[in-house]
Amino acid sequence: MTTRPTIAIIGAGFSGSLLALHLLSRGADCPRILLIERASDFGRGLAYATGNPAHLLNVRAGNMSAFPDQPEHFLAWLRQQGDAVPGAAGAGPASFVARQTYGHYLQKLISDAAKQSRSAGRLILVPDTAVALRHEGGRMVVRLDVGREYKLDAAVLAIGNFPPQPPHLFDGAFFRSSRFHPDPWAPSVARDIGVRDSVLVVGTGLTMVDTVLSLRARGHQGQIVALSRRGLLPRRHTDAVPHVVPPPPDMPTSLSRALAHVRRLVRQEQAAGRAWQPVIDSLRPRTVAYWQALPLGEKKRFLRHLRPWWDVHRHRLAPAVATQLTALQATGALIVTAGRLQSIEEVPDALQGRVRVTYRPRNEDGDITFPVDQVINCSGPACDILRVTDPLVRDLLAQGTIRPDPLHLGLDVDAEARVLDAGGRPVPGLYAIGPVTRGTFWEMTAVPDIRMQAATLAQHIGAYIDRHAKVAVEA
Numbered sequence: 001m002t003t004r005p006t007i008a009i010i011g012a013g014f015s016g017s018l019l020a021l022h023l024l025s026r027g028a029d030c031p032r033i034l035l036i037e038r039a040s041d042f043g044r045g046l047a048y049a050t051g052n053p054a055h056l057l058n059v060r061a062g063n064m065s066a067f068p069d070q071p072e073h074f075l076a077w078l079r080q081q082g083d084a085v086p087g088a089a090g091a092g093p094a095s096f097v098a099r100q101t102y103g104h105y106l107q108k109l110i111s112d113a114a115k116q117s118r119s120a121g122r123l124i125l126v127p128d129t130a131v132a133l134r135h136e137g138g139r140m141v142v143r144l145d146v147g148r149e150y151k152l153d154a155a156v157l158a159i160g161n162f163p164p165q166p167p168h169l170f171d172g173a174f175f176r177s178s179r180f181h182p183d184p185w186a187p188s189v190a191r192d193i194g195v196r197d198s199v200l201v202v203g204t205g206l207t208m209v210d211t212v213l214s215l216r217a218r219g220h221q222g223q224i225v226a227l228s229r230r231g232l233l234p235r236r237h238t239d240a241v242p243h244v245v246p247p248p249p250d251m252p253t254s255l256s257r258a259l260a261h262v263r264r265l266v267r268q269e270q271a272a273g274r275a276w277q278p279v280i281d282s283l284r285p286r287t288v289a290y291w292q293a294l295p296l297g298e299k300k301r302f303l304r305h306l307r308p309w310w311d312v313h314r315h316r317l318a319p320a321v322a323t324q325l326t327a328l329q330a331t332g333a334l335i336v337t338a339g340r341l342q343s344i345e346e347v348p349d350a351l352q353g354r355v356r357v358t359y360r361p362r363n364e365d366g367d368i369t370f371p372v373d374q375v376i377n378c379s380g381p382a383c384d385i386l387r388v389t390d391p392l393v394r395d396l397l398a399q400g401t402i403r404p405d406p407l408h409l410g411l412d413v414d415a416e417a418r419v420l421d422a423g424g425r426p427v428p429g430l431y432a433i434g435p436v437t438r439g440t441f442w443e444m445t446a447v448p449d450i451r452m453q454a455a456t457l458a459q460h461i462g463a464y465i466d467r468h469a470k471v472a473v474e475a
Contacts, residue, residue: 004121004122005154006034006152006153007023007032007034007152007156007461007465008034008036008130008140008142008150008154008155008156009035009155009156010142010157010159011036011158011159011160011434012035012036012042013160013434014106014434014447014450015158015160015433015434015435015454016035016156016433017110018066018451019457019458020033020035020110020113021110021113022454022455022457022458023462024116024123025458029466031122031153031465033122033123033124034124034126034142034150035110035124035125036126037125037128038129038130038145050100052210052214052217053086053100054217055100055213055214056098056099056320057099058096058206058234058315058316058446059447059448060093060095060237061074061091061096061097062092063447064102064447065451066109066451069455075092077105078097085101086098086100086101096237096320126144128144128145128146129144130142130143130144130392131143131144131391132392132395133392133430134399134401136151139151139153140153140429140430142155152429153429153465154431154461155429155430155431157419157430157436158432158433158434159390159392159432159434160434161445162381162388162390163186164183164203164207164377164382165379165384166180166182166377173345173346174345174346174355177346177355179192179346179355179373180374180377181374181377182377184211184377184378189215189376190218192374193215193220193373193374194373195219195221195222196221197372197373198222198223198371199215199220199222199224199374200225200227200357200372200375201224201225201226201375201376201378202375202376202379203226203227203228203378203380204226204227204228204231204232204336205228205234205315205380206315206317207378207380208378209234209325211376216324216328216333221333223332223335224334224335225335225337226335226337226378227337227339228338229339230308230362231336231338231339231362232308232309233312234315234316234317234322235316236316237277237316237317237319238275238277242277242281243278244278245278245279246282247282247286248261248262251290253290253293253294253298255298255301262279265282266279277316284443287442287443288449291441291442291443292415292440296407303407315446337361338361338362339359339361339362339364339368341357341358343356344358344375347371354373355373355374356370357371357372381435383409383410383438385404385408385410385411386404386408400423401419401422402420402421402422402427403421403422403424404439405440407439409438409439410432410435410437410439411432411436411437411439412440413432416457417432417433417440417453417456417457419431431460433453433454434450434453441453
């Protein structure tokens, strides 16, 4: 009797869980799926594991279905929950629901899939950490932290975002200080920061916003200073469902000309009394193809000069969150400033230990020094896999099985999301999904983008299995 092909999906956040669901939809042709997750919760991932109801989705509920061919799926689920799930009752297409609510949705999808008769023996939840992956005898073998090994026909790296890397400035003694919090999601942030402690947050993006809201939800009353090179905050979504702007025609591969074109579109909308946000949204169907058509030099220019501006206009805040942030700034509880960190060090004192921060304000020559009690690194997820400490990534790098993409945004993969080895060759049966593929696909962080990638990747993997693995014969 031949054996059913086995696939390991390493990581059960949104990307990995959704890919598992799409593979299960193959019915009788579905392989055995090992969904491996180091965290206790399957389906949530870091973004949706938050317990803070103030952490809202950055996309309206009407565009948050897990399935691109079922656009009403999430809304229908919300209606079914009523008061059983916080934030579900009364939510509509224009709502920005709590991320924890969306986490419940994802968990329910996985739970329901695991219980279905078609999933019997095909979806196996493995609560452990994958630490090594190697080719052996024409197949792959994944080793878990407990020492157990599984033989595989294919594997998918759905390893999500890595914790922020400390700025190079922090590589000295301060990095080891208890007053420095390298990971804003770590329990130490809640445990060690006092109610009246003053806080420096390095970064002014979405992670900073989450961190500030979390501190305030716990009763924090100290002043918070958020510092980044440009001091840019994520922009606000429109309060009402915006009008639809059709996707623009092919964009020029000169960034300067493309930027001028987008600005013209924005001016046209504003001249007609309409919001600018739909213009940015209209680029979404074209973004992946446009990114892949850009010459490498233009991509580097984008990352150096335009990325911060793209991020704050593309990844926006729910109106309620933006209002909270504005109120905190108005009272002085939150100060957002632009500048470059020059030095940061802990200053022991007989009465209290504090941190001395020196930065140079943007477009100025002199430095400013001020004290704080705590520092939180919210500079964004680590992208350069050469600096990542994850044991599986280190193992694959050491073997030459993976390599960073040319821009060091994640893993190098081809157009079918096949992982490329150190020599640039596709690794048979090894794929990646989600944020670690941003070097090739760029926009792979939001649900609407990842759900399309998951559906497409499930087809590629199915075709690979059909070609290279033996199909099971039912007993």
